[in-house]
Amino acid sequence: MTVKTYASPALDLGERARALAADLDTWVRRVRLDTQERWYERLHHDDDHEIWLISWLPGQTTGFHDHGESRGAFAVALGTLREHDLTADRELAPGEVREFGPGYVHEVRNTSAAPAVSVHVYSPPLSVMTRYDLTGSGLVERVQETAEQW
Template identity: 65%
Template sequence: MTISTTASRVSGLAATVADLAERSDEWLPRVRLDPRGRWYERLHRDAGQEIWLISWLPGQSTGLHDHGGSRGAFAVALGSLEERDLGGVQEVTPGRARAFGAEYVHEVRNVSAAPAVSVHVYSPPLSTMNRYDLVGDRLVRLATEEAGQW
């Protein structure tokens, strides 16, 4: 596979979540807010991809993680989120999708005072996720989670 093919697939994932985020009237009644942790629901899964809906109360976070070799993208539908990767921190607001390749490590968190809702797509569907800590400038893997654990 060429780099341009990979980039094309990743941009296609970003287009998918951006479109879904704009059509929140189709899925908004499903959203729940959970003070114990992020609420999430899988909206779709087939052999090529899966789509998740996630709600975030203020202070909720993923911690540093990867997607077990899956490419992905996410878009904020309501509120705002902060994404931290090894290159820095940026705010993600409605109308903006973030896409990433198979080896990407990041943390997503709600640092605002209001709830947020985001849509995520992964291709191929998630089978594992690795959790990390940043020690100095080095990632240290803390755990590997299997699909049945979330």
């Protein structure tokens, strides 16, 4: 099955994520639900950007993390997700998009009672992610992961 990547230079990251999230026929048969951890699959990768599809069962979370030097965007395709950064808490419904720049730290989780699916676009492709713990005195770096670990 060929996956449309919506890689037109005219589309920004948020528009790419939104367009692919709305095109369920392109990806819905690929989605898997995993009770142990979030399921994810990279749908596209080139020198400019990459696209990931992620499914979330209730309670599954990313924990606090950044995306290194990559810009990013994600769109909710099915269900609802909650994004939390150090300034706000946002509930995101299907079709809603969050865009962010390099070094942005956030946590995304499924706080609903139903599964959710989201589409994530990063440019340049992810090379490193740092995971953090939130303590009473702020964020504490826990571990840095490289792309080879995904």
